[in-house]
Amino acid sequence: MFGAATIALFVMFFSMVFIARQPLGNPDTWWHLVMGHAYLDGTSVRHPGPMSPLGTEDWRSRDWLSQVLMALFDDAFGLPGVAWLLGLALVVLFIACFRLCRRLVPFGPAVVATGLAFFSMIGSLSPRPQVVSFILLVVTLGALLRTAEDLRPRWWLAALTAVWACSHGLWFLSPGLQLVFLLGLVMDRRLGRKSLRPHVLLLGVSVAAVALTPNGVHLLTHPTGPSMDIAHYIQEYEPTSLSFPPYAAALLMGFVVCLTWARRGNGSWLSVMLVGLGIFLALYGGRTIPLGAILLAPFFARAINTWWPKTQAFVPLATERVVVYGSALAALVALALMVPSSAAAPDDYFPTSYDSQLSVIPDDAVLINELGDGGYLAWKYPDLRIVGDGLTDQYSVEWLESWFKARLGEPGWDEFVQRSGADYALLDDSSPLRLGLMSLGWSIVQEGQDRVLLTSPDR
Incomplete structure (x- = not known):
């Protein structure tokens, strides 16, 4: 035994x-x-x-x-x-x-x-x-x-x-x-x-x-x-x-x-x-x-x-x-011997392939993002103006609820987009919000990693 x-x-x-x-x-x-x-x-x-x-x-x-x-x-x-x-x-x-x-x-x-x-x-x-x-x-x-x-x-x-x-x-x-x-x-x-x-x-x-x-x-x-x-x-x-x-x-x-x-x-x-x-x-x-x-x-x-x-x-x-x-x-x-090669970069889940596009977004632009990407984007692009991240305490409950509802394409999503002043969006490629934005004339900049990067017609 x-x-x-x-x-x-x-x-x-x-x-x-x-x-x-x-x-x-x-x-x-x-x-x-x-x-x-x-x-x-x-x-x-x-x-x-x-x-x-x-x-x-x-x-x-x-x-x-x-x-x-x-x-x-x-x-x-x-x-x-x-x-x-x-x-x-x-x-x-x-x-x-x-x-x-x-x-x-x-x-x-x-x-x-x-x-x-x-x-x-x-x-x-x-x-x-x-x-x-x-x-x-x-x-x-x-x-x-x-x-x-x-x-x-x-x-x-x-x-x-x-x-x-x-x-x-x-x-x-x-x-x-x-x-x-x-x-x-x-x-x-x-x-x-x-x-x-x-x-x-x-x-x-x-x-x-x-x-x-x-x-x-x-x-x-x-x-x-x-x-x-x-x-x-x-x-x-x-x-x-x-x-x-x-x-x-x-x-x-x-x-x-x-x-x-x-x-x-x-x-x-x-x-x-x-x-x-x-x-x-x-x-x-x-x-x-x-x-x-x-x-x-x-x-x-x-x-x-x-x-x-x-x-x-x-x-x-x-x-x-x-x-x-x-x-x-x-x-x-054993872990100390493994991590230098296995954990030296973020997981492939995160939008690492979007670096060339995200790094040139103007400082005054706002990006609508998914909740799961918020912390990574804040770490990788500290000057990027994203609508939300992992620190929910710094946002009002009303703002957070509007953001989550917008991501789901619920009524009022367009009001949140306008209120946020967003010029870009990095969303799941199956996101209802993607279809809504494209109906307003937003265009695709890049696709991949189960995401899509969109830009508004004003950019």
Whole structure:
């Protein structure tokens, strides 16, 4: 059993190498690099102001610490460094999940539970600050599970919450999870009025720690920004189906836990609340599947351990550590050797073949673009006036909705085109807006890479 689990562990580490060695292909990665370099060049973290020519809104950064780290690796090693940083984050996330499960079950079940949880996250594992949130959620969950055992508050969670608030917008999961644990322990009658006080104080200190960060007060009053107002236009927020393997994997974890409880029982309200929250997050949408998988992982590990063969021979803990950390180190070394050739340029998905045309667009011209190209265009052509990019916070909700509706050819698309002052458009070649623009006399400048570059009749 130990040998099979070791092989599975090694394969999973090198699966992370395969993910990270790819050319940078996530649309949001580029905007985070733009922001990170802006902060390194002196842009204020507290008051960055509009970062794009058509941005109008006052906003506050939720990801600045992660963005600065990405930019530092970009400065030092170029795009291969950013790809390797992703590999490092994936390895840290995997080891954190493994240690979370290993505290509860033997090596074999811990490897299986970690592997399935990691597979459930795979659709969201890209060079973006959200991976930091996944890591910190695992650490927070592990700390609170230890608190559930000994009822001792982990005061360092307050500092961790403050770091989280500077790294990604999901920081509110820390106080939220602390609150769930308090309610669960009270319902389980494990905390009385006196013993509850330090835990309530920790929750308050964690919130206060967020308020002390550069944008903390704004984060407390605007925890999600405008992104939820336009969530119905963003694929990651949409519900998914069982045909999406990571979604099916997360639901399988929840099903196995519930089946095991039905057969063997579960006497903890806290466990029910955490598993219920995990299943809800897995069901809610594509973007929250990883969060649900993380919450389900330790309970899934315990569940499969009850079904696991008990014939596994004892393996020294030192041997396990050599296997885990040795595999992780080997994966990171292999990745470092691969990325200089594999990740030195953007993914072919992006409109790299349009360089000669986009680079000569006049500075006063405006380009209507697709959402998926916005971050890349902002990174590659910093002087190009595009109508939108990955930093939705700097645009009004009304502007974003008009842009998304125009791309879909919905009523009012022509008003948005006129309002934006657009002279050019780089669109999907199947975009309804393409047909609308051509009906107004716009002409094709270039086609390819599933896109079309159009220019207005006035140019």
